[in-house]
Amino acid sequence: MKNVPTATASGKDLQLAVFPTLTEALDYAAQGQTGFNYYNGRGDLTAVLPYSELRNKARALARRLQGLGRGARVALVAHTHPDFMVVFYACQYAALVPVPLPAAIHLGGHEAYVRHLRQMVADCKAAAAFAPDDFISLLREAVVGLPVEVTGTLADLEALPDRGELPEPPRVDELAYLQYTSGSTRFPRGTMITQASVMHNLEAIFNHGFRLTQEDRFFSWLPYYHDMGLVGIVLGCMATQRSVDFLGSREFAMRPRLWLKLMSQNRATISFSPPFGYALAARRITPKDTEALDLSAWRVAGVGAEMIHPEWLEAFAEALKPAGFRPNAFLPSYGMAECALAVSFATVGGGVQIDSVDGDLLSDTAEARPYVEGSPTRRKDFVNCGPPLPGFTVEVRGEDGRVLPERRVGRIHLHSPSVMNGYYNAPEYTAEVLTEDRWLNTGDLGYYVDGVLFLTGRAKDLLIVNGRNIWPQDLESLAEQQPEVRPTDASAFSVPGADGTEVAVLVVQVRETDPRQQADLADRLHEAVSQEFGIRCLIELVPPHTLPRTSSGKLSRSGTRKDFLSRHDDERIREATHQRFLVSDGSRAPVAA
Numbered sequence: 025m026k027n028v029p030t031a032t033a034s035g036k037d038l039q040l041a042v043f044p045t046l047t048e049a050l051d052y053a054a055q056g057q058t059g060f061n062y063y064n065g066r067g068d069l070t071a072v073l074p075y076s077e078l079r080n081k082a083r084a085l086a087r088r089l090q091g092l093g094r095g096a097r098v099a100l101v102a103h104t105h106p107d108f109m110v111v112f113y114a115c116q117y118a119a120l121v122p123v124p125l126p127a128a129i130h131l132g133g134h135e136a137y138v139r140h141l142r143q144m145v146a147d148c149k150a151a152a153a154f155a156p157d158d159f160i161s162l163l164r165e166a167v168v169g170l171p172v173e174v175t176g177t178l179a180d181l182e183a184l185p186d187r188g189e190l191p192e193p194p195r196v197d198e199l200a201y202l203q204y205t206s207g208s209t210r211f212p213r214g215t216m217i218t219q220a221s222v223m224h225n226l227e228a229i230f231n232h233g234f235r236l237t238q239e240d241r242f243f244s245w246l247p248y249y250h251d252m253g254l255v256g257i258v259l260g261c262m263a264t265q266r267s268v269d270f271l272g273s274r275e276f277a278m279r280p281r282l283w284l285k286l287m288s289q290n291r292a293t294i295s296f297s298p299p300f301g302y303a304l305a306a307r308r309i310t311p312k313d314t315e316a317l318d319l320s321a322w323r324v325a326g327v328g329a330e331m332i333h334p335e336w337l338e339a340f341a342e343a344l345k346p347a348g349f350r351p352n353a354f355l356p357s358y359g360m361a362e363c364a365l366a367v368s369f370a371t372v373g374g375g376v377q378i379d380s381v382d383g384d385l386l387s388d389t390a391e392a393r394p395y396v397e398g399s400p401t402r403r404k405d406f407v408n409c410g411p412p413l414p415g416f417t418v419e420v421r422g423e424d425g426r427v428l429p430e431r432r433v434g435r436i437h438l439h440s441p442s443v444m445n446g447y448y449n450a451p452e453y454t455a456e457v458l459t460e461d462r463w464l465n466t467g468d469l470g471y472y473v474d475g476v477l478f479l480t481g482r483a484k485d486l487l488i489v490n491g492r493n494i495w496p497q498d499l500e501s502l503a504e505q506q507p508e509v510r511p512t513d514a515s516a517f518s519v520p521g522a523d524g525t526e527v528a529v530l531v532v533q534v535r536e537t538d539p540r541q542q543a544d545l546a547d548r549l550h551e552a553v554s555q556e557f558g559i560r561c562l563i564e565l566v567p568p569h570t571l572p573r574t575s576s577g578k579l580s581r582s583g584t585r586k587d588f589l590s591r592h593d594d595e596r597i598r599e600a601t602h603q604r605f606l607v608s609d610g611s612r613a614p615v616a617a
Contacts, residue, residue: 027069029290030059032241034265040236041226041263045194045219046116049263054079058267062106065275067282067289073106075262081110086117088184089152090191092173094119097148097202099172101141101155101163102248103127104272107178109258111154114181116200119191123148123202123214124249127159128273134162141166148202148214148448154181196220202448203251203361214448215361222259225364225442228413229256230264233357233369234294234324242268243292245276245283245301252296252329255365280305281313288317288347296326298578303336303511306343320348324372328357330578331481331497332407334376336511351375358409358479362457362464363442367418368477370410377408379478381431387494387557390433392471392478402556404498406478409470416440420472430473433480436466485581487518489528489559496581499561502552503532508545515571515584519562528553528561531584533568564588 034056043049059074092098098115102108102124115122125144128137145153145167152174155163160177167175174181194200200222202214230236242261246253261268269290276283283305287295302325327337341351352375359366370377380395383402395403412418419427420434428434443464446454457465469486470479480495487494496516503514513533518526530549536542546563553561572583 027061027072029061029069029269030072030074030267031057032267032291033238034058036265038236038238038265040231041223041229041260043223043263044196045223046113046200046259046263047193049223050075050079050082050113050116053262053265056265058265060106060109061267061269062104063269063271063275063282063286065272065279065282067286071106073109075265078109078113078262082113083117083190085110085114085178085182086190087186087188088181089114089120090118091184091187092118092120092151094191095121095198096151097121097123099123099125099141099145099148099150099153099163101125101127101153101159102254103156103159104245104248104270105156107154107156108248110178111181112201112258116194117190119194119198121199121202123150123204124254125204126249127247138162138166142170144204144212144214145172146170152181154178194219196223199445201254203254203364204249205361213450213453216445216448217364218445221442221444222255222364223263224415224440225255225366225413226260226263228415228442229366229369230260232413233355233366233372235372236264236266240266240293240323241290242266243271243283243287243290243295244268245271245273246296247273250329251359251361251365252298256296256326260365276301277304280308284309284313284317284319284344284347287322288319291321293321294324294326295322296328298329299327299333299336300330300512302327302340303333306336306340307510309343311346314344314347317344317347319344320350322349322353324355325349325353326355326357327376328359328366331479332356332376333497333501333511334378334405334407337376356407356409358468358477360466360468362444362466363416363438363440364444366413367416367438367440368410368412370408370476378405379408379473380405383498386433392431392433392473392480406480409477409479411475412438412477413440415442418477420470428471431471433469433471435483436468436470436477436479437463438466439463485517487516487526487528489518489526489557494528494557494559498556499528499530499553502556503530503549505552506545506548508534508536508541512579513568513571515579515581517581517585517588519585519589528559529564529585529588530561531564531566531571531588533570534565535568 036056053075062071064070098120100111100122112122150172153167153172196219200217200219204212204214244257248254337354352373354376356370358368381392381404382395383404385391385393417439419437421437422428422434443462467483469481469483470477485496499516500514503509504511515531518528542565549563572580
């Protein structure tokens with residue numbers, strides 16, 4: 025019998041995540057006609073999981089898992105598969121704490137992936153571990169020697185003895201899940217999110233962020249182990265009774281056009297992506313492809329998870345204009361796993377709103393003064409991420425901890441019921457970012473204008489060269505403007521120089537192997553950096569697939585810096601500052617040019 029996707033309309037009154045806990049949300053969603061739908065890389069619908077069926081399967085499995093003990097952690101390899109949903113929600117009904125783990129073998133290879141899994145399973149002290157069939161051998165390898173009571177697939181867990189009646193439902197102050205951060209700046213930490221925190225965030229997102237309607241249908245290729253995919257889609261769409269059409273992250277990366285084809289086919293109205301997803305799709309789409317697409321139903325094209333590059337979104341909108349895509353569908357947002365998911369949203373239907381500031385003044389004084397057209401100074405654009413969601417108090421503070429006036433860049437601090445309890449098993453890291461009265465130091469930099477937030481970057485990523493503040497994404501953007509360099513193929517950071525000052529470094533992935541062409545690219549990069557910032561930059565060219573990524577696919581600047589320093593000692597860096605560029609295979613000592 026051919027699979028038929030779940031309906032767009034639930035048939036029940038729309039409830040915007042107004043429930044105290046996730047189990048109560050699923051109890052209500054199960055009364056309707058909506059649910060989760062799974063597509064493969066050929067665009068075939070391979071599985072359908074209505075919320076009614078999900079509830080029944082989750083409750084049945086919960087009776088078998090409850091023997092682990094209330095509050096026990098259950099590690100779940102978060103592959104895009106209906107089995108993950110069953111185990112995750114079974115944990116909710118059994119009052120256990122699910123811990124989604126990355127399902128991304130390609131990031132670092134087999135050994136690195138198994139080591140990564142092992143670190144997380146050990147860190148969260150998991151009592152049980154689950155993986156779908158495709159990942160179970162890797163998970164079994166990862167847990168060898170760890171005190172994990174049960175490791176298996178859904179079938180293995182369903183074979184456990186039925187322990188009868190379910191325990192008391194989860195309380196609002198109990199943990200709903202542990203969400204590991206992507207680890208772009210250090211080893212990932214598990215954020216402890218309670219039922220109350222996640223439900224508070226979901227209600228704010230879907231009511232005030234999306235302005236959700238009964239006619240909305242979601243499409244997602246986001247990984248389940250990333251906060252945007254887990255909280256925004258896996259939890260949020262269930263808590264608002266929305267149907268979701270899923271495509272695996274790997275299938276999206278290989279065939280980004282399939283995202284758009286299925287969006288068109290199913291008349292999806294909401295889909296989110298980090299900026300690189302839009303850039304990838306824009307690069308792959310052809311005029312012939314757009315002839316077969318109708319994206320006129322797409323009313324919210326969410327953007328978040330990393331710094332937003334307006335030019336990438338412009339390229340996507342231009343390429344998809346013939347298919348009915350409207351640029352005002354773009355919805356920038358700002359958030360993090362430490363407060364479940366979202367902090368702020370721009371206005372639905374408003375598109376990408378830019379604030380152009382004097383880049384030179386910003387670098388010298390951290391003041392985001394409006395750019396004057398025709399001025400000889402450098403122009404710097406930032407994206408409006410909207411006002412904080414209801415229930416959030418957000419302050420921009422200086423180094424002395426005082427709240428800064430508008431248009432002054434500082435660290436973003438926030439207070440909200442959505443904020444985590446802390447990092448699991450890591451009180452020292454918790455103390456670094458969370459005060460006793462639950463103010464969170466996000467580590468992000470930004471500024472306010474008329475009550476809306478503009479994000480400028482991560483404090484740890486900021487380069488200070490010759491006394492000037494330089495954002496790494498600015499250097500990376502200069503590289504990406506070169507025809508040989510693709511989006512996210514450049515990484516910028518700084519290293520200590522010979523005299524103790526910081527030296528800017530730009531590592532660029534290139535496919536060109538001709539030394540003359542490489543030299544030409546390096547010369548253009550030196551010229552662009554010099555003209556834009558008045559500094560000299562050390563440039564290293566590396567092969568494709570060299571730059572490290574986090575489990576969610578983000579560029580890891582700290583990882584790139586670590587790899588760079590492993591290839592160069594202080595003497596080598598000192599010599600390299602006087603050379604045009606370095607060429608490296610990404611592992612051994614580079615060749616000077």
